[in-house]
Amino acid sequence: MIKQASKFIPSITDNTEKLLEVKELKTYFFPSKDKEVKAVDNISFSINKGETVALVGESGSGKSVTSLSIMQLIPTPPGKILSGSIKLDGRELLSLSNKEMNKVRGKDIGMIFQEPTTSLDPVFTIGSQITESIRKHKKVSKKEAYENGVQLLKMVGFARAEEIMKEYPHQLSGGMRQRVMIAIAMSCEPKLLIADEPTTALDVTIQAQILDLLQEMKEHFNSSILLITHDMGVVAEVANRVLVMYGGQIVEEATVQEVFENPKHPYTVGLLNSIPDLDEDVERLEAIPGSVTPADQFPKGCRFASRCKFAMDICRQKTPELRQIKENHQARCFLHEGA
């Protein structure tokens, strides 16, 4: 019953074959005529095969809009993907028709959300929801889909999988529902799993179970994971690489080790310092002053400047670029412009 500390040692995966490539993606929202919300503003990143990439940031930073853009689930209007390219395994997703995209969703890209309660349909049994998603993407009989579903439920840790198939979502606890969501997301062996705050609504002991399960599933199906979270502890446990978002932009990108040992962007540093650490006692936390600027009121220059204690004149004049600091480490900050 006692498990080894997660054996996972963060590293760059050897496989550098790109699975997902996002280039210069811009998703804006236009809630009214004269309002322009730059939710995702020109971001580029990639995910290699078998890699877990964490997208970190506070509420309003554009994390979830990024993942919804990849799935093309942005409500239009008011939202719109203005420009950019999203390639999965070399195939451009943004030029696909609705019908083609429907096949990608669920089959090539699986998704799990924060709130398992709202992502399962309360009037259908677990069994019918799993078999529906299997039969949508695979040509199998009802019986095969059912058996497949039972097998998946066993895989995500349900001992009494047959009974669970007959139950309704309200009969399960939050952790169990999240397991069901993972089973559904993995049912078509997706190449990419997008997990949007998958453990935020769960208790720590259940969170630990779910994180272990995600890791197991990823290895079993050889998938890549885009993990969206605000919890740096979760990042440290499961991610290979980290993207830090602030104000709709990526402000830092590095391997997990670099981010924790050698963070460069003042926002990343502030974020790490503002979390109380179980292993270190401090009298006062170093909070970041102020709060996130709403995405329709970005100032000229660096979007973090108003909260940054290192802000210089240039920060309020010009927008910094995301620059390579060293191998596998980039930051968007004038402090590191010379490097």
Add this chain to the structure above:
Amino acid sequence: MPEKLLKVKDLKKYFPFRRGILKRPTGHVKAVDGVSFDIYKGETLGIVGESGSGKSTMARTILRLLEPTAGEILFGGHDIGKATNQELRSYRKDMQLIFQDPYSSLNPRFSVQKIIEEPLTVQTGISKQERTTRVIEMLEKVGLSEDARTKFPHEFSGGQRQRIGIARALATNPKFIIGDEPVSALDVSVQAQVLNLMKDLQEEFDLTYLFIAHDLSVVKHISDRVGVMYLGRLVEIGPKQAIYEDPLHPYTQALLSAVPRTKIEKRRERIQLVGEPPNPANPPSGCPFHTRCPLAFDHCKVERPELVEQKDGRSVACHLYKGNSVVINN
């Protein structure tokens, strides 16, 4: 020995559930089932536990926002459990609550002035002029400007709203504040601001806190002593260093080992708990944790362990630690 401010003894809160057309009670959810602890003046007692462990119900029962089923609540010598409504009103001036959700705990139709002065209107008899002075003073203390007075809750961010909630709690100049997950809904950078603010205010006004949260790191940061709840009972309580560095109860050990660590070298062996917490309407016999405990033995299924004081000042409710100590009697 510092002065005791609050003494809770064998506190119970059961919720009946009713079935059938006659709505006869057919059983009870034992949300809080025999909790005893003391809080000393000027300290922060942190309470951790997973959802459903009874943390919030306990907080509300202590303030008598919920009627206790049994047990004693002594606040500064007064018996809160037996107080009349009128007496309660005067005690509540000294005990205030900060809520988790800064979005639903502020009336959207009230101006900030009205929100903060409401407890003053209800619990003290001071004049309008004095109330306004007090509101301005409180706003300044929590780091908001005076012109916030005329604004409404929707004009503020989550962190600012929580500051308003804190200003409201402080308005009557209380001695004791219960924070029920006061920072859980906030982003981490803002959470740090609010935690710092709560520490500053504690020092300035000599406050005593009961701080309830599910985040173990946050509780460690703010508390002097920590209590761990499971299924309506305290399973371990004591000085935070003892609890965090050398947890004794198997549940505390599992809880701490499950926290994701940012430092790779600090990762412990993870104690994987099987299953989920049992239903509080139908708790297991004996020790409520025995169904998930990796160290449970036969006796655990039969007898419920009581809190037993250990050498280092902490108490543990576990049959593993009975031999070398005495059962506390209060």
